[in-house]
Amino acid sequence: MKISLNWLKEYVPDIKKNDIFIEELTSLGLEVSSQVKIKKDTIIDIDMTPNRADCLSILGVARDISPLYKKKICLPKSIKLIKAKNNIFSMIERGISPSYSVLSIQNIDNSIPTPEFMKQRLTGSGIKTVNFIVDVLNYVMLENGQPMHAFDKDKFNGPISVRFAKKNEKMSALDGQVYRLTTDTPVISDSKNPQAIAGIIGSGDTAVSVNSKNIFIESAYFTPTIIRRSSKNFRLQTDASYRFERGVDPLLNKYALERVLFILKEHTKVGNYSLSHSSVPKVAKHIGNSISVESDLFQRSLGVKITNSFIMQTLKYLGFNPKKNKSSFVVKVPSHRFDIQLPQDLVEEVARVYGYNNFKSVLAVNSFNNIQAKSDKNDYYSDLLVARGYNETISFSFIPSDGQINHMQKSQIIKIINPISEDKSEMRGSMINSILSTCGYNFSRNNNNLKIFESGKTYKKHRDGKVTEENILAGAISGINSEQNLKTDQNELSFFDLKGDLISMLPNLSFEANDNIKYISKTCQAVIKQNNQIIGYCGEPSSSLCQQYSIKNKVYYYELMMDKIIHIDNVKYKKISVFPKIKRDLTILVDNKILASEIIDAVERKLFNYMINSKINDIFYNKAEFGKDKKSITVEFIFQDSLRTLIDNQVNVEMEKITNLLMSKYKAIIRT
Amino acid sequence: MSKNYTSLISELREKLKKCSSLHDIANIKSFYLGKNGIVSIEFNELKNASIDEKKELGKSLNILKNQVQELISLKLSQAQETKDVDYPIDVTLPGKNISSGSRHPISITINQITSILGKYGFTSVSGIEIEDEFHNFEALNIPDTHPARDMHDTFYVSDNKLLRTHTSSVQIRSMLSNKAPLKIMTPGKVYRCDSDPTHSPMFHQIEGLCIDKDINFCHLKGVLTNFITEFFGRDMEIRFRPSYFPFTEPSAELDIKFRGKWLEVLGCGMVHPNVLTNVKINFKNFSGFAFGLGIERLAMLKYDIVDLRMFYENDISFLSQFKGLK
Incomplete structure (x- = not known):
C-alpha cells in the first residue's frame, strides 16, 4: 500500500526523522519496502501482510504505531448522521452484507475540480482521479479504510437490492468489460439490473459523472469470503475488493459516510441528504469477543519478562480495552481486528511493540529428539560420483506435454491441471527426459564431454488413483574420458566406463542383457541387479528419444532406484593369508554367444580348491584366425592357501579341473 | 692408547x-x-x-x-x-584423468545448512511432494477461504492432490507420527505457480521445527542468529520483524543487510496453537518454533549468482565452477 508520509504525520505528530519512523513501521510489522520523494512529500510503500486489513489506511497505520508514541489518534472531523425512518432498500441478502449504509444526496454540484492536495495524495497512492465525488470517496477510503461507491440516482431505477445475481445476468462495468454474472455473484441492483458487483466494481450505466446531481453513496460491510470468491472468479482485484476480502471494519461504514459528507460540504454545494442504514445485531463473528490471557503466557512464549504496565499500555493503544485480573488480562477484540482470536495473538501484539530485536538470542542445542538421524544414502552416492568426475544436475520435475507418451502408459502420466506453460505440464515418470534434456542443452553449447547425474523423484499414477513417488539416481556419460588428458591418453567413453563407475559406487552389482525398457535401445540395454534384485537399468537411450532432444552424440544412460539399493554399512573382517599367491592365465576359444559372466560363473570359486579369484583378463576377435562366430577369452586365476605355501602341482591339478569343465560345458578350445 | x-x-x-x-x-x-x-x-x-x-x-x-x-x-x-638422466620428467605436463566432478550449488547449500543445523540437534526428514490439501494447508491453519492461500499459488494434479507449496507438510506428517519432543529439518523441492526472473515454478526449501517443553521466542532467535553467522562465515547485520504466517504466532521474518540493503532471507515464528492441536500435540504442555528458508536465495547470495534460471539449466560450465565444494 502506497501512502503519503505527510498525511500520516498529521496523525502521528511527534515524528522526528523519516528514516527512524520508517524503521519503526518495519519493526511493527508494517514493512516499508520503498520510499519515493515527490515534491515536499514522501510516498512510502508498505508491504501489508494479508492479516492486517486494519492497516490498509492512514488511520489504521497511525493507530498501529500509536503505542510507540503513546498518543491516541483523533478521528478527523465529520458530520453526524442519523438513520432515516424510511430506507431505500428493497432487500438485503444478509449473507452478502450484514451491515449496509447508503447516503442519498440531492442537488450536489459535482462539476468542481478536485482540490490539488487531494489529487496529489490519490495519485501518490496509485489511484486515478475521476471526478470530485469519486475522488472524495477514494480519499476517505485511503484515510480510514472504508471503500465506497457512488451511483447516479437519476440513472438508478427504484430501490436498492443487495442480492446474488440471477442466471444470465450481465453487467458492463466501469472498466469497459462486460461481466457474465453467476448465481454466486453478489450484486447491488436497482429494480431491474445489477449496478455493481458488490465490493468489487460498479456498472458504467449508473456511474457518477461531473453532471450528476442526485446520488447514492454506498458504504457497506461485505462478507470477506464472498467478495474473495467473486474476485477470484472474475480475476478482478480492485482497491475495494482488496480491502473487503481481507476484512473492512464492520462498524466503520456509517462513520465513513459522515466523514465523506463533511468533506463534500467543505468544498461544494450539497442539498438535502439522508442516511439509510440496515444491519444485523452481530455484524461479524469477532465483534464483542473477549479473550483472557494468562499473565505468564507472555514470558513463557517470549522468554523475557515484560512488565504488566507495558502490556496494558500496548493493548490500550491498539484498541483492545484491556483489564487486568489477578493472574490474567482480559481484552475485547476491536471491530477492526479480524486476526485476533487466541491468547497467542495478543502475545504477538505485545512482542511486536516490544520490538523483536530487543529479545535475547538463546541457543539451546541439547534437547531430546524423537527422530534419530539417518545416514543420507543419496548424499553418499552423490559424493562418490563426484569423485569419479560427475557433475550433479537438478532439473524441473515438469516435462513438456506428451514428452513421455512413447514410453509411458497414458494412464500413469500425472498431468498438471494448471501448468505454468506447455513445456512444464506433466510430472516426469522417469528421469530419462530430464537427463537427455540436460545433455541436449549442453551439446548445443558445445559441452560435448559430459558425466552427469541427478537424484530426484519420478511420479506415477496408478489404476486405483494412487500416486507414487520414487527416488531415482540417474545420469549419463558422453564424449571423451578427460579433456585435460594428452591426446594419447584420451578415449571415447563407452558403456564399460559407465559400468565401471557404477561398480565403483556399488561393488556388488551384476549386469544382464535386457530389452523391456522402452526408452533404452534394445541392442545396448542392461538390467542392473544387486543380490538378484533389480535396482536399475542402463544403456544407450532409444534413438527416437535422442531425436526428440536433438541429440546426435553417443550417450550412455543409467538409472538406479535408490529405495531398492541395499546400502552396505557394515562388513566383517576376514583373515588375510600370509602365504604367496599364484597367478595363472588360461586363454580359450569359445562361441561368440557365450557371455563373459557365464564363464566366470562356471568357474565359481567354491568348486575349486585354493582359488580365491578369477576374472576376465582379455578378449579379442579375429575373423581370419578364429572365424566370425568365435572369440578368444583370457581368464586370470589367483590361488592361495591360508595354511601353507602352495606348490605348483597343487595348482596344476586345479587348473586341469577348470580346463576340463570349460571344455565340456562350453566346448572351449584351449589356446595356451 | x-x-x-x-x-x-x-x-x-x-x-x-x-x-x-x-x-x-x-x-x-x-x-x-x-x-x-x-x-x-x-x-x-x-x-x-x-x-x-x-x-x-x-x-x-x-x-x-x-x-x-x-x-x-x-x-x-x-x-x-x-646423476645424469636422458629425459628428465616435465612435471608441468597435465595429470591424467583429472576429475572435474561437482555437486550442484543447491545440494552444496543444503549440505551446508543441514550440517550447521545438525550441530544444533536437528535431524533431516524428507517427505512426499504430491500432497493433499490437509497436509499442505488445512493442518497448517490455512483454510480454503483464507487470503493467505494467495501467497501460495498452487499447482494441482487432481481435485485434492497438489504439488506441495512448502515442506511444512513434512513437518505435519512428522508431528503426527512421531509426537513431541522433536527437532527436525526438512529440505526438499517445492512448487508454486509463479515464474519470472526472481521466481521459479520449482525451487528448494528447508524448514526447521523444534517442539519441546518451554520453547520460547528467544530460542528461535538463538538458532537463527547463530545459523546466519555460521552460514555466511561472519557476523552479519540482521533484523527480525513481525510478519504473518497462518501456522505461526508470533510470526517473524529475518532480514540480512547485504551490500547496504535489507534482504528478506527467511520466515519463522512460534508454532501456532491451532497447528499443534491439528497434530494432536497439547499446546499447554509443548511449544515450539519453526522456520523456513529458500535455498536458491541463500545460494545466490553466497555465490553471487544473479540469475535464478542458472540453477536448472545445468550448463556444465556453470556447474563445474562449484568443484571442490561439498
Whole structure:
C-alpha cells in the first residue's frame, strides 16, 4: 500500500526523522519496502501482510504505531448522521452484507475540480482521479479504510437490492468489460439490473459523472469470503475488493459516510441528504469477543519478562480495552481486528511493540529428539560420483506435454491441471527426459564431454488413483574420458566406463542383457541387479528419444532406484593369508554367444580348491584366425592357501579341473 | 692408547673429492669399509692391545668408522642427485584423468545448512511432494477461504492432490507420527505457480521445527542468529520483524543487510496453537518454533549468482565452477 508520509504525520505528530519512523513501521510489522520523494512529500510503500486489513489506511497505520508514541489518534472531523425512518432498500441478502449504509444526496454540484492536495495524495497512492465525488470517496477510503461507491440516482431505477445475481445476468462495468454474472455473484441492483458487483466494481450505466446531481453513496460491510470468491472468479482485484476480502471494519461504514459528507460540504454545494442504514445485531463473528490471557503466557512464549504496565499500555493503544485480573488480562477484540482470536495473538501484539530485536538470542542445542538421524544414502552416492568426475544436475520435475507418451502408459502420466506453460505440464515418470534434456542443452553449447547425474523423484499414477513417488539416481556419460588428458591418453567413453563407475559406487552389482525398457535401445540395454534384485537399468537411450532432444552424440544412460539399493554399512573382517599367491592365465576359444559372466560363473570359486579369484583378463576377435562366430577369452586365476605355501602341482591339478569343465560345458578350445 | 687417524681421514677426503662417478665411490667404499678394508685392518689391532688400551682404542676406532661412513654416504647422495638422466620428467605436463566432478550449488547449500543445523540437534526428514490439501494447508491453519492461500499459488494434479507449496507438510506428517519432543529439518523441492526472473515454478526449501517443553521466542532467535553467522562465515547485520504466517504466532521474518540493503532471507515464528492441536500435540504442555528458508536465495547470495534460471539449466560450465565444494 502506497501512502503519503505527510498525511500520516498529521496523525502521528511527534515524528522526528523519516528514516527512524520508517524503521519503526518495519519493526511493527508494517514493512516499508520503498520510499519515493515527490515534491515536499514522501510516498512510502508498505508491504501489508494479508492479516492486517486494519492497516490498509492512514488511520489504521497511525493507530498501529500509536503505542510507540503513546498518543491516541483523533478521528478527523465529520458530520453526524442519523438513520432515516424510511430506507431505500428493497432487500438485503444478509449473507452478502450484514451491515449496509447508503447516503442519498440531492442537488450536489459535482462539476468542481478536485482540490490539488487531494489529487496529489490519490495519485501518490496509485489511484486515478475521476471526478470530485469519486475522488472524495477514494480519499476517505485511503484515510480510514472504508471503500465506497457512488451511483447516479437519476440513472438508478427504484430501490436498492443487495442480492446474488440471477442466471444470465450481465453487467458492463466501469472498466469497459462486460461481466457474465453467476448465481454466486453478489450484486447491488436497482429494480431491474445489477449496478455493481458488490465490493468489487460498479456498472458504467449508473456511474457518477461531473453532471450528476442526485446520488447514492454506498458504504457497506461485505462478507470477506464472498467478495474473495467473486474476485477470484472474475480475476478482478480492485482497491475495494482488496480491502473487503481481507476484512473492512464492520462498524466503520456509517462513520465513513459522515466523514465523506463533511468533506463534500467543505468544498461544494450539497442539498438535502439522508442516511439509510440496515444491519444485523452481530455484524461479524469477532465483534464483542473477549479473550483472557494468562499473565505468564507472555514470558513463557517470549522468554523475557515484560512488565504488566507495558502490556496494558500496548493493548490500550491498539484498541483492545484491556483489564487486568489477578493472574490474567482480559481484552475485547476491536471491530477492526479480524486476526485476533487466541491468547497467542495478543502475545504477538505485545512482542511486536516490544520490538523483536530487543529479545535475547538463546541457543539451546541439547534437547531430546524423537527422530534419530539417518545416514543420507543419496548424499553418499552423490559424493562418490563426484569423485569419479560427475557433475550433479537438478532439473524441473515438469516435462513438456506428451514428452513421455512413447514410453509411458497414458494412464500413469500425472498431468498438471494448471501448468505454468506447455513445456512444464506433466510430472516426469522417469528421469530419462530430464537427463537427455540436460545433455541436449549442453551439446548445443558445445559441452560435448559430459558425466552427469541427478537424484530426484519420478511420479506415477496408478489404476486405483494412487500416486507414487520414487527416488531415482540417474545420469549419463558422453564424449571423451578427460579433456585435460594428452591426446594419447584420451578415449571415447563407452558403456564399460559407465559400468565401471557404477561398480565403483556399488561393488556388488551384476549386469544382464535386457530389452523391456522402452526408452533404452534394445541392442545396448542392461538390467542392473544387486543380490538378484533389480535396482536399475542402463544403456544407450532409444534413438527416437535422442531425436526428440536433438541429440546426435553417443550417450550412455543409467538409472538406479535408490529405495531398492541395499546400502552396505557394515562388513566383517576376514583373515588375510600370509602365504604367496599364484597367478595363472588360461586363454580359450569359445562361441561368440557365450557371455563373459557365464564363464566366470562356471568357474565359481567354491568348486575349486585354493582359488580365491578369477576374472576376465582379455578378449579379442579375429575373423581370419578364429572365424566370425568365435572369440578368444583370457581368464586370470589367483590361488592361495591360508595354511601353507602352495606348490605348483597343487595348482596344476586345479587348473586341469577348470580346463576340463570349460571344455565340456562350453566346448572351449584351449589356446595356451 | 688412543691413535690419531687424521691423516687417514684427510686422505679419504682427497680421494672423494677427485672422483665423481657412482662406480668410483663404490670402489672407495669397499677399499675403506669392505671386509678387508682399511677400517677392518685398523680394528685388527684391538686383538694385540691390553685390556686398558682396548677401551681407549675401541673408542677412537668407532669414531673413525663413523667418520668414514659419514663422508662416503654424503658423497654418494650428492652423486646420486646429480646423476645424469636422458629425459628428465616435465612435471608441468597435465595429470591424467583429472576429475572435474561437482555437486550442484543447491545440494552444496543444503549440505551446508543441514550440517550447521545438525550441530544444533536437528535431524533431516524428507517427505512426499504430491500432497493433499490437509497436509499442505488445512493442518497448517490455512483454510480454503483464507487470503493467505494467495501467497501460495498452487499447482494441482487432481481435485485434492497438489504439488506441495512448502515442506511444512513434512513437518505435519512428522508431528503426527512421531509426537513431541522433536527437532527436525526438512529440505526438499517445492512448487508454486509463479515464474519470472526472481521466481521459479520449482525451487528448494528447508524448514526447521523444534517442539519441546518451554520453547520460547528467544530460542528461535538463538538458532537463527547463530545459523546466519555460521552460514555466511561472519557476523552479519540482521533484523527480525513481525510478519504473518497462518501456522505461526508470533510470526517473524529475518532480514540480512547485504551490500547496504535489507534482504528478506527467511520466515519463522512460534508454532501456532491451532497447528499443534491439528497434530494432536497439547499446546499447554509443548511449544515450539519453526522456520523456513529458500535455498536458491541463500545460494545466490553466497555465490553471487544473479540469475535464478542458472540453477536448472545445468550448463556444465556453470556447474563445474562449484568443484571442490561439498
